[in-house]
Amino acid sequence: MTDVKAGVEYKINVDGNSFLLDGKKYQLLESILDTESMTESAKSIKVSYRTALNYIDKIESALNVKIVNTTKGGKGGGGGTTLTDEGYSILKECKKINAIMELHKDVNEIESEVLDIDESKGIMTVKMKQFEINTPLNRNYKVGDKLLALISYDNIFVMLEPQTSSIRNIIKGRIIEMKLEKEVIRVKIDVGGLNLYSDITLSAEKDLNLTIGKEVYIGFKAMSVATLKL
Template identity: 70%
Template structure:
């Protein structure tokens, strides 16, 4: 049984119509798909049957689609409710978002300033402490804007020597902390006064012969950086 994470909302867009699906509405659709019953789904979602019908009607009216199909049983029974193809697609998209969020639940949060914008190359440079990073151009930003750069721990590559590659951002640092977490090694690296965390496998840690105080290089692709304007 899979539930949406508390507090998460999904913006669903279909043919130009959009709807914000919250925790209860997502779980209602999920449980309808699992149980084949609106009554059972409402009970598991902890809402009334009337509220469940209201949720379904609101989603269908806003998106201008049918998301459930109800079949009445005859004298021998056999009735039930199932999601339409559109309803199943909504659940699928939300599950995909859940999986991505779970995969990238730990991120490095770096406060930075837009240092340079190069529209011709489609890139911009951000600055934090004495470090400069390159990332794809966001036309909403201008030089001087303060932003929060987010980089997932598992998007940080650790190298013993800088290597020629498509990775634009490579920095020299020192390993300051190592700890085992969920069969992975979480490595903390100081790159010029900025702490960066990277999650690597146990075997990768052994291959790199990592230990506290060791000098390493870290790298990450520009496309792996997500940003928020402060």
């Protein structure tokens, strides 16, 4: 079973209905997929059978869809519980979120909004606080959609002057914190009221002569930004 951290919640949307699926309920759905048994799935997440049924009922009632099919065994047994297509789709979306978060363990999470979509260039313009950035185009999005943009710490570059390069997003900011994390310097930068983190090498920190309060520019490629629809 996939390891899910305590406190993790997945916002699921189905035809205008939404539900916050916590880690326990996610693991229940995953176990149903694997075991095709409500009894075994309840045991695997250490809840009673009745509690597991209650979890399913809450999800189905909130989303107004059926997420499991239950069959009763006759004389020879053979009953079980399986995910419906809708239930499997919900589980798949949660798995996608887990995969993105696993790839970006140290990640900046920024609430954003889609401002413009450029089909010809394959990019979107999204707004974060007081600035705008470019991200890869996701054709499932439309202008006005609320997103969570994810940018890994080690994908953000720190510069003393803005540079023209393959970096598509360049933003001016100010260093407000510096910490040694293992073998890198974790730099906290205030960019227009939004705090972003960048991991840089010890040699880069020395070459740039970085200090708290210093004005710098940060840059990152559009392709380094992952997005999730809120």
